[in-house]
Amino acid sequence: MAATFAPFGALVALRRPRLAVGWLFCGFALCYGLSAACISLAMWQATAGGPNHWSSTLGWLGVFIWTPAIAVFFPLIVLLFPDGHLPGRRWRWLAGLALANGVVWLLGGAFDPDAVSGMPFVTYRTVAVSGAWGRLAHTADYVGNILVESVGLACLAVLMWRWQRSTGSQRAQLSWLAVGATIAVGLFAPAAVGVGTVWSAALLVGVPVLPAAAAVAVLRHRLLGIDVVINRTLVYVGLSATLLACFLAVVELASVIAGHNVGLGGSLAGAAVVAVAFSPVRQFLQRRVDTLIFGYRRDPSQALSQVTAQLLSDTDDEVEASLRAVSNSLRLPGLALVSGGRRIGPPVSGDGTETVIPLRYRSEAVGQLMVKPRRGQAALDASDLAALELVDAPIAAAVYALRLTEQLQRAQEQERRRLHRDLHDGLGPY
Amino acid sequence: VPHDEDLTEAAEAGISAAPPAGARLGAWGILAVTEASVAVAGWALVACGLPWQLLLTSYAVTNG
Numbered sequence: 001m002a003a004t005f006a007p008f009g010a011l012v013a014l015r016r017p018r019l020a021v022g023w024l025f026c027g028f029a030l031c032y033g034l035s036a037a038c039i040s041l042a043m044w045q046a047t048a049g050g051p052n053h054w055s056s057t058l059g060w061l062g063v064f065i066w067t068p069a070i071a072v073f074f075p076l077i078v079l080l081f082p083d084g085h086l087p088g089r090r091w092r093w094l095a096g097l098a099l100a101n102g103v104v105w106l107l108g109g110a111f112d113p114d115a116v117s118g119m120p121f122v123t124y125r126t127v128a129v130s131g132a133w134g135r136l137a138h139t140a141d142y143v144g145n146i147l148v149e150s151v152g153l154a155c156l157a158v159l160m161w162r163w164q165r166s167t168g169s170q171r172a173q174l175s176w177l178a179v180g181a182t183i184a185v186g187l188f189a190p191a192a193v194g195v196g197t198v199w200s201a202a203l204l205v206g207v208p209v210l211p212a213a214a215a216v217a218v219l220r221h222r223l224l225g226i227d228v229v230i231n232r233t234l235v236y237v238g239l240s241a242t243l244l245a246c247f248l249a250v251v252e253l254a255s256v257i258a259g260h261n262v263g264l265g266g267s268l269a270g271a272a273v274v275a276v277a278f279s280p281v282r283q284f285l286q287r288r289v290d291t292l293i294f295g296y297r298r299d300p301s302q303a304l305s306q307v308t309a310q311l312l313s314d315t316d317d318e319v320e321a322s323l324r325a326v327s328n329s330l331r332l333p334g335l336a337l338v339s340g341g342r343r344i345g346p347p348v349s350g351d352g353t354e355t356v357i358p359l360r361y362r363s364e365a366v367g368q369l370m371v372k373p374r375r376g377q378a379a380l381d382a383s384d385l386a387a388l389e390l391v392d393a394p395i396a397a398a399v400y401a402l403r404l405t406e407q408l409q410r411a412q413e414q415e416r417r418r419l420h421r422d423l424h425d426g427l428g429p430y
Numbered sequence: 431v432p433h434d435e436d437l438t439e440a441a442e443a444g445i446s447a448a449p450p451a452g453a454r455l456g457a458w459g460i461l462a463v464t465e466a467s468v469a470v471a472g473w474a475l476v477a478c479g480l481p482w483q484l485l486l487t488s489y490a491v492t493n494g
Contacts, residue, residue, distance in 0.1 A: 002464050002465075002467065002468050003464075003465065003468045006460065006461050006464035006465060007461065007465075009457075009460070009461075010457040010458065010460060010461040013449075013453060013456070013457040013460075014449050014453065014454060014457045014458075015449070017449045017450060017453035017457075022457070023456075026456075026457065026460040026461070026464075027460075029460070029464045030460050030463060030464050030467075033463070033464035033465070033467035033468050033471075034463075034464075034467050036467060036468060036471040037467035037468070037470045037471045037474070039471070040470065040471035040472075040473075040474035040475045040478075041470065041471075041474045043474065043475065043478050044474035044475070044477050044478050047478045047479060048477070048478075
């Protein structure tokens with residue numbers, strides 16, 4: 001917690017000193033850092049020379065000094081993110097409750113006679129409180145413990161409410177935080193409930209994701225689209241998991257073959273496998289994730305073959321079918337075609353900038369493709385445009401052919417009527 | 431070299447190239463104290479000589 005939150009907090013505080021969020025991150029990290037140092041030194045003192053007054057005092061400090069981090073700093077980070085202001089005056093009570101609870105829980109944890117009961121290195125009562133004051137401190141510790149969860153959940157609900165109402169860059173900033181928080185919680189939750197030791201330690205890598213996402217959201221005034229974030233996240237989470245599994249499998253296999261724990265040799269073999277596998281695994285995952293999010297944007301020949309298959313199929317509305325093929329193969333739901341005053345395709349909706357691509361066949365304009373970017377994307381990028389450029393040629397040809405067919409049908413109808421008039425001298429019914 | 435437009439947007443966003451001395455001192459000070467605490471915690475945990483499997487799940491490690 002401390003080692004990862006502190007650099008991001010300091011970075012935000014240095015770049016945006018007037019923004020409270022950076023300082024809150026710093027405070028959060030400082031509480032946890034001091035707590036870690038106190039508990040560790042207490043353990044060291046207790047194992048080196050036996051529990052004594054120093055280990056008791058340090059252990060006592062370590063058990064309550066971190067409480068402001070989650071009782072005060074975390075709720076305020078959530079409430080004040082990303083611009084340092086509350087979402088509205090109506091939420092001031094929640095910030096006040098978090099502050100009050102922080103004080104109550106800190107004092108309760110410091111003076112509760114039972115707070116250090118499970119710690120073998122605390123053998124001396126540094127601050128002895130008993131009787132009515134002791135019971136009061138115990139109650140304060142208990143109430144603070146309960147209230148911190150309620151306040152935290154309420155603040156997260158306010159964050160969701162804020163996200164739902166936000167637009168533009170603030171929505172992008174909150175989306176970054178939401179993605180970071182989801183990954184951090186998803187990776188850290190198994191460690192918090194207590195799974196295996198190595199596994200839980202590996203899952204600690206999820207912790208830095210939250211401050212990193214918050215820092216990027218605050219400092220990057222031109223945010224990348226959230227699709228890019230999700231893409232990179234999926235790739236690197238998958239990559240980390242795959243390589244970690246490879247490493248552990250190689251070490252385990254080496255131990256099984258050798259019949260004993262191979263130690264450094266097994267670790268080196270695992271590291272070598274990871275080094276060799278890194279690039280191909282990353283490329284494989286990147287391709288899969290790209291296809292999942294962007295369709296066949298990197299391989300537009302696949303999209304082209306799907307469009308061609310629709311055009312060659314025995315269907316009456318081949319243009320509409322080919323549009324659906326483009327939409328599905330490039331994951332572009334907001335795709336429509338306008339030709340000759342007619343519109344083919346679903347209504348184009350979404351937040352991003354609409355791109356209009358003229359369709360030409362033999363230097364004749366036959367229509368326009370109206371394309372909205374994917375959800376979360378500000379605009380289509382160069383890869384999308386290149387893929388669309390490849391698939392729009394057969395669509396333009398199909399539209400041109402459709403137009404010719406309609407012209408031919410109209411000409412045939414006119415000719416039939418002319419012949420009918422000639423034969424009947426304009427007297428009979430058509 | 432940042433584009434003029436980038437600098438304008440950064441200024442509008444309140445991103446400071448040169449923070450005030452107090453903010454600089456505060457941020458670096460908190461960072462130094464926190465990371466020093468983590469380093470001390472790491473040293474103390476190693477010096478304990480306790481099994482690393484036990485240490486990995488301790489509060490000291492997760493807090494650090």
